[in-house]
Structures are given as structure tokens and as C-alpha cells.
Amino acid sequence: MTAELEAELRAVPLRVTRPRLAVLAALRERPHIDTDTVIALVRAELPTVSHQAIYDVLRALTDAGLVRRIQPAGATARYERRVGDNHHHVVCRSCGAIADVDCAAGPAPCLTASDDHGFVVDEAEVVYWGTCPGCATERPLPQSARSEGST
The missing domain is CATH 3.30.1490.190 (Ferric-uptake regulator, C-terminal dimerisarion domain)
Structure with missing residues (x-):
């Protein structure tokens, strides 16, 4: 699975980093999750990653078209891999x-x-x-x- 995620990052092209791989893996397993849940899942694997790093990764992945940000009225933003x-x-x-x-x-x-x-x-x-x-x-x-x- 990691090789597939690495290939997706290189195809857009983004550098392959552990936080990017961890975020993609978290979103593959649990679609429609909010930023706090992404942070908790990534920190289970990478305990020292900062909140800001996760926000930056989500923005980069969204801008690259690998992740979709959705925000239904009155709800917090959620992220998914289906794009x-x-x-x-x-x-x-x-x-x-x-x-x-x-x-x-x-x-x-x-x-x-x-x-x-x-x-x-x-x-x-x-x-x-x-x-x-x-x-x-x-x-x-x-x-x-x-x-x-x-x-």
C-alpha cells in the first residue's frame, strides 16, 4: 500500500514524506473525517508531527487533487480520498x-x-x-x- 501512495504523490508531483503518507493512509481507511481525527490517526503513527504540519499536508493534498475537502452547511470541514x-x-x-x-x-x-x-x-x-x-x-x-x- 505504501508504494501505491508514494506513486500517487510523485504523479502530482509532491515530495514523498511520512506525514503525507500517513494522512493519505488515514483518509483511505476512514473517509469523511475532520482535521482533529486526521491529527489523532497520524499522531498514533507519528507522535511528533505538529498540528500545523497536518494542516499543511491536507492543504497540499487538496490542492494537488489527491484529497477532497467537503464542508456541509453548519458542519466542520471533512476530507476524503474519493476525487x-x-x-x-x-x-x-x-x-x-x-x-x-x-x-x-x-x-x-x-x-x-x-x-x-x-x-x-x-x-x-x-x-x-x-x-x-x-x-x-x-x-x-x-x-x-x-x-x-x-x-
């Missing part, structure tokens, strides 16, 4: 869990703007909001909400 396919996300309003959703329909940018105002659109960002299965099980809808949906 280049213009996929979307579904976010749980209760616990904040995030999952990938493939392109809504058609070729990229997935959605055709009703009025593009002359822009050349190359990406669409859609965030679906709802309740994840775990939270829905813990807090079922009130009877009135269930009845309204079935009429």
Missing part, C-alpha cells in the same frame, strides 16, 4: 454521519442549471440531508409524522 467523479453526499442531521451518493443523474456536472448565467459549469455540489439508519432506529418518527406520510 474527480463529482459525487455528492448525504448527511445525518442527528449525528453528522456522511456517506457518498453517486452522481444524481446524467453526465458531469450531474445537474443542468436552469440558468447558468453564462458560466461554464464543470461541477455541481449537492448535499442530501436526513437521518441515518442508526439514528432513525434510536429515535423513530412520532406517530403524527408517520401518519402524515402514509396518507
